[in-house]
Amino acid sequence: MLARAKRSIDYRDLLYNLVVRDLKVRYKHSVLGFFWSLLNPVLLMLVFTFVFQQLLGSENNPTHPMYHVFFLVALLPWNWCASAVTGTLGSIVNSGYLIKKVYFPREMLPVSVVLANMINFLLALPALLLFMVILRPEGSGNPFGSDCQFACFNFHLLWVPLLILTETIFLMGLGFFISALNVFFRDTSVLVEVGLSAWFFLTPIIYDAKDVAHDLANVMYYLNPMAGLVANFREVFYYNDAASPDPFFMLRNLIVCTALLVGGYFFFMRLSRNFGEEI
Amino acid sequence: MARTSKESVRAASSPTLPNGTEKEVATVAGPPNSGRPGQLVQQATARSPQAKAKVVKFSNVSKKFTLHHERPNSFQDMVVSLFGLRSPSRLGKAMPRPANEQFWALKDVNFGIYQGEAVGIIGENGSGKSTTLKLISRILDPTSGSVSVRGKVSALLELGTGFHPELTGRENIFLNGSLLGIPRKEMAQRYEDIVDFAELQEFIDTPIKHYSSGMVMRLGFAVAINVDPDILLTDEVLAVGDEAFQRKCLDYIAALRKRGVTIIFVSHALDAVRGLCQRAIWLDHGKVVADGPAGDVIDQYLVFENEKHADRIRDEYEARKNGIAVPGDIRSSVTIQKPTQEDLEDQGHTVDETSEEAQREELSPEFRFAYDAPGTHWTSGQARITDVKFMNADGVDTKTFLTGEPFTIRIFYSTGERIENPVFGIALYSSQNGVHLNGPNTRFAGLDIPFIEGTGHVDYHIDELPLLAGMYDVTVAMTGADIAETLDHQHRAYNFYVQPTPGMAERWGLINIPAEWSFHPDAAK
DSSP states (O other): OHHHHHHHHHTHHHHHHHHHHHHHHHHTTOSSTTHHHHHHHHHHHHHHHIIIIIIIOOSSSOOOTTHHHHHHHHHHHHHHHHHHHHHHHTTTGGGHHHHTTOOOOTTHHHHHHHHHHHHHHHHHHHHHHHHHHHSOOTTSOOTTSTTOOSSOOSGGGGGHHHHHHHHHHHHHHHHHHHHHHHHHOTTHHHHHHHHHHHHHHHSSSSSOGGGSOHHHHHHHHHHOHHHHHHHHHHHHHTSOSTTOOOHHHHHHHHHHHHHHHHHHHHHHHHHHTTHHHHO | OGGGGOEEEEEOSOSOOOTTOSOSSOOOSSOTTOOOOOOOOOOTTTSSOTTSOEEEEEEEEEEEEEEOSSOOOSHHHHHHHHTTOOOBOTTSSBOOOOOOEEEEEEEEEEEEEETTOEEEEEOSTTSSHHHHHHHHTTSSOOSEEEEEEESOEEEESSTTTTOOTTSBHHHHHHHHHHHTTOOHHHHHHHHHHHHHHHTOGGGTTSBGGGSOHHHHHHHHHHHHHHTOOSEEEEOGGGOOSOHHHHHHHHHHHHHHHHTTOEEEEEOSOHHHHHHHOSEEEEEETTEEEEEEEHHHHHHHHHHHHHHHHHHHHHHHHHHHHTTOOOTTOGGGSOOOOOOOHHHHHOTTOEEOOSOHHHHHHHOOTTOOOOTTSTTOEEEOSSEEEEEEEEEOTTOOBOSEEETTSOEEEEEEEEEEEEEESOEEEEEEEETTTOOEEEOOBTTTTTOOOOEEEEEEEEEEEESSOOBOSEEEEEEEEEEOSSTTSEEEEEEEEEEEEEEOOTTOOOOSSSBOOOOOOOOOOOOOO
16 A cells, blocks of 8 residues: 555656646647636536526526526536546546556546546636626625625635545545446446436536425435535535534545545556456 | 666465465476477576576466456346346357356466566467566566566557657657656656657657657657666567668667666567577467577477478378368469469460369469469479478488488479470478579489489489578479470479577578688787
């Protein structure tokens, strides 16, 4: 275990290069380059805001104020999750040409995908912060002031690094499982792709976690760490009033995700012995 | 290098690994199925520099592959196999599900490679060579036993595999270096050398996808050897680029060797192994058959291969003689494109092949002869060569000879009519490369044959066979008084083998020319 960790340190430059490769290749041929990672969620945000505020929203059925921020703050971590899951899924299988020819720590492949998507997520965050400032309706207060009711810049934002860490750990753990499974059962990828769209709706992204019936919400949080994460992101960025995020809840989520990572790592290491002949 | 001390030992979880049981001399008597007892017992370690450290050690290494004939690689298949359902064959009948076949690519292999050695691994396809390389490079894990490798391994297996087409040469150099575990800083120091070696200065900031395949290979080679490996693994990839680049690569490998880099070379090109390696390990069916000085092991391997080959040729020959078509034998179903003038002019000649009846059916209007298709046979029908025998000093009919032995080719003829002043000739060819060695005939030699009638034979005798180890083809021909009037011509239809000869100092090329070397230094000032 320690030797492995040391070896991983020897290969840290590989991780760096793989992440850079991922990002470079992604934006190589598009005119807008990395702005797509901003534009994509913004366009989605516009669509959903239109649907919920204009089509569905009415006097009797008020939507959340500043729905675009409400939505975007959940969409960004979700997008990170969805693209990392899709990316890690094929990370081993698509690198068969490397795995059969060169030895290197195979775990670098899914890890690099998660990190590249994390960087994408971080690059999209400024857009969210910008919208929090400029797209405020009349009377919602100064985002930096004490009269601010939601989507405020205050000390709650200090929780953000912890949430990012938790999501990174979660996605790596999941990535270890699915990337290794996909080597042996290629229909893992089909299942995961179908699962992703179900997962989107089972995670409080277009709706509020607070609207979920209390007993069901608990089940949701237990089975779906993304639900807890998305709810926390929303609390930190959107509902950031004094009552918001529960540190114990965040800690619990972190522990669950860490357990998943440890399990995924051992699962992956066990299966990776046979990658060379199974791909 | 600080990294050289890094050692990795991978042992399979099997409990069969008592320390000290591994054999140093990995020589097994005779290859399986050969029926020959191992004649040459090599001492693997005798030549090895004992003072140096073992950098690669295989201890009772076995590697099992499961050949999935019908592998449940989707959940559907798994469910189907769970319920014992069978996939129907084309006839609609249930087919028995083939069991997964297990295949031992390596079985109880032991050897050690010392630092600075250049070792060739030889053997037929499927003998376990590539598996061995992959175990050393850690791409595969052993099923049982342990593989320990000390130092940084760089593999020249399929060059340029780590390259991403969208990235530039420069970016790929760093990516490839990091795949080999080289820190970025170290890579930056080597960057210039790599670019210089690959001769790609102008293209280094162009995406790899615009490179020619030769450029990609050059870059791959340059990275692989410039990362300062402790152990360099290579297979047939040395055939990259143009001749000049190849020479550069070989020179560089020689330089690495001098620097103490261990080189492990897997190849079918036995001459390359002979030239590059001082030691060879011969694998057959996953076992070490011989391990020792490269020249000796290769000779032993050649004897074995020739012997095996000889059996097959002999069987085919017998079958042909008995009129049985050998499946897949090109010689019994000649389809020839190149018409020759001589043949077109010679309308009177009939085609003779293994069985004339079979031949008639195969004959198409386009059927033409080519002089250079081995096995081509044509005859006028007046007289024919019925058999050819190769005989050694004792007059024994054999197919294998040693360099320097007396050698006789006996040509049997049969004719229904009296033929005046016939000429018999032969021609020798190297089977490997088709080089035409000679083409003597009775007329040039001044042997006057007044006439032939009925049957008889003509001998061509060499006192000391000058040919070196290898396989040789023989053309036999008989003409009338006019050499252009072919009576029977069997082009490269017979063959024999020359085995590596103990004590024979020469081993390259085709012939042994008795000669002397002498040394004459100029007087010192």
